[in-house]
Amino acid sequence: MKVREKLDIEGVVTILVREPDGRIKQVVRKKNMILNTGLAMMVDLVGGLGTYNTFACIAIGTSSVAPTHSQVDLQGAEIARVNSSEYASISIPNTLVSVGSFTGVGPNTIEEAVLADANAPSGSRTCFSRITTGSITINPATSVSIVWEHRFYRK
DSSP states (O other): OOOOOOEEEEEEEEEEEEOTTSOEEEEEEEEOEEOHHHHHHHHHHHHTOSOOOSSOEEEEESOOOOOOTTOOSOSSOEEEEEEOEEEEOSSSTTEEEEEEEEESOOSEEEEEEEEESSSOOTTSSOEEEEEEEEEEEEOTTOEEEEEEEEEEEEO
16 A cells, blocks of 8 residues: 655744734734745754754734745845744644734834744744744834744645
8 A cells, every 4th residue: 555645834924013002003914924044944954964943933024025935035125033932732733733923013014024043133043934024014012912823734
């Protein structure tokens, strides 16, 4: 009997923008694109090769250039980056969730975000996936939370 399995990864990003009083200003929910560097990162992590720090950082930037598999990082200027908290979801089987929160990074307009292996400047980290967010205008008191979910499943 021949055994063939196909695995798939679905990435969804939710961005929650809050006013200083806690009111929700904007919610963005989009599928992400796993970059070629992200596929290489997965192989190395599963095989115990390389020195990746899993999904340690979320960075936000200024470019609205559409994602392509060959991109390796933010396409515009970096606005900010934070360490992400990472955990396996209990409520959604086989799902890895990374969460990052930003405050005091306005005034700015967020156009993109990446999930990376290190809280390091562009060019010093390996990015797993990238999204364009649409224009999210923030002021100095606005808070932004990004929840990055990757669900692994059989096709």
